[in-house]
Amino acid sequence: EAEGGSGDGRAGRRLPPHSPSGLMLHTVEMHTGGEPLRIIPRLEAVEEAVAARGLSLLSLRREVAATQDHIRRALMHEPRGHAGMYGAVVVRGSAAVAGADLAALFLHGAGYSAMCGHAVMALGRFALDYGLVVAPSCPETAVRLRCPCGPVTAFVPWDGHRSGNPVRFHSVPAFAAATDVAIDVPGHGKVVIDIGYGGTFYAFLSADQLGLDVHSSKTRDLVSAASTVTEAVKKQFKLHHPESKDLAFLYGTILTDGKDAFSEEPTTNICVFADEQVDRSPTGSGVTARIALQYHKGLIQLDQTRTFRSSTTGSLFTGKAVKATRFGDYHAVIVEVSGEAYYSGTATFTVEEEDSLKHGFCFK
Numbered sequence: 001e002a003e004g005g006s007g008d009g010r011a012g013r014r015l016p017p018h019s020p021s022g023l024m025l026h027t028v029e030m031h032t033g034g035e036p037l038r039i040i041p042r043l044e045a046v047e048e049a050v051a052a053r054g055l056s057l058l059s060l061r062r063e064v065a066a067t068q069d070h071i072r073r074a075l076m077h078e079p080r081g082h083a084g085m086y087g088a089v090v091v092r093g094s095a096a097v098a099g100a101d102l103a104a105l106f107l108h109g110a111g112y113s114a115m116c117g118h119a120v121m122a123l124g125r126f127a128l129d130y131g132l133v134v135a136p137s138c139p140e141t142a143v144r145l146r147c148p149c150g151p152v153t154a155f156v157p158w159d160g161h162r163s164g165n166p167v168r169f170h171s172v173p174a175f176a177a178a179t180d181v182a183i184d185v186p187g188h189g190k191v192v193i194d195i196g197y198g199g200t201f202y203a204f205l206s207a208d209q210l211g212l213d214v215h216s217s218k219t220r221d222l223v224s225a226a227s228t229v230t231e232a233v234k235k236q237f238k239l240h241h242p243e244s245k246d247l248a249f250l251y252g253t254i255l256t257d258g259k260d261a262f263s264e265e266p267t268t269n270i271c272v273f274a275d276e277q278v279d280r281s282p283t284g285s286g287v288t289a290r291i292a293l294q295y296h297k298g299l300i301q302l303d304q305t306r307t308f309r310s311s312t313t314g315s316l317f318t319g320k321a322v323k324a325t326r327f328g329d330y331h332a333v334i335v336e337v338s339g340e341a342y343y344s345g346t347a348t349f350t351v352e353e354e355d356s357l358k359h360g361f362c363f364k
Contacts, residue, residue, distance in 0.1 A: 034315050086106070
């Protein structure tokens with residue numbers, strides 16, 4: 001009787017009992033190259049904040065962090081999420097201005113990102129399949145997204161009924177922020193890093209500088225070393241973003257196999273971001289930043305496609321610089337990144353007010 005029909009008043013109930021005042025959150029679950037994306041299609045508190053105050057996306061990011069962070073914690077942390085969970089809040093209405101189909105805020109275990117390439121590819125498919133694009137076209141539709149770092153366009157296969165793969169996107173201007181910077185890393189001595197921007201900033205170095213190998217070293221050793229590099233760079237190098245202080249932060253460190261010169265063979269990396277979170281994909285914004293560095297160093301030319309492999313899942317993205325541009329004082333490029341995003345389900349999450357762990361917890 002619980003799933004329908006007549007009965008004792010519980011007929012048709014498909015949800016567990018939950019507090020009337022407690023959260024009930026509907027999500028669409030996806031992954032791109034193994035990296036999860038928990039999409040929140042609507043969040044009333046966010047839409048109300050946008051409607052009432054007309055906030056920019058960066059301002060909205062600050063507002064949500066200050067007033068709605070319990071939602072991020074509930075969905076990203078255990079028991080509903082896990083240490084590698086990633087999410088996106090879809091923002092419609094006036095926040096998706098300037099001709100965009102939708103805007104997005106990005107969530108992870110430690111906070112809020114400014115850009116996320118794997119999420120953009122998944123959201124491109126989501127936008128088509130859930131009717132957020134007014135007039136999709138065959139065989140490919142341009143889906144315009146506003147991210148906290150700026151406007152990004154995803155190009156999504158569309159057969160008239162459903163979206164497909166591969167999805168590609170064109171980045172915000174990407175640039176080499178610094179190259180060949182010597183950093184003192186506790187436990188490892190001096191290493192030489194590059195810093196690239198692909199919507200957010202990453203430090204890059206070959207794992208062998210740390211006595212490690214992205215193919216064969218234990219993941220925990222790679223994560224520990226990359227996190228130590230991130231902290232060292234934060235203390236020893238000041239970042240500058242041409243448009244916003246809110247974007248001038250180091251998101252993480254990407255350890256590579258050192259194969260930066262152009263090759264038809266894939267180059268492998270592992271991205272460790274936020275609070276020791278490991279990207280299961282090759283990292284869309286990381287590929288963007290790495291292409292910008294390789295272009296800056298003359299290692300690749302415009303429209304030369306490189307393949308990037310995740311050391312965690314073996315999944316592949318491709319990337320190429322498609323256009324040279326300027327961004328503030330920087331010589332920059334627009335980078336195209338391509339990958340495959342897939343649906344893994346939908347979910348409804350409930351919160352009971354009496355639950356002392358209702359807003360999640362972290363366990364490493």
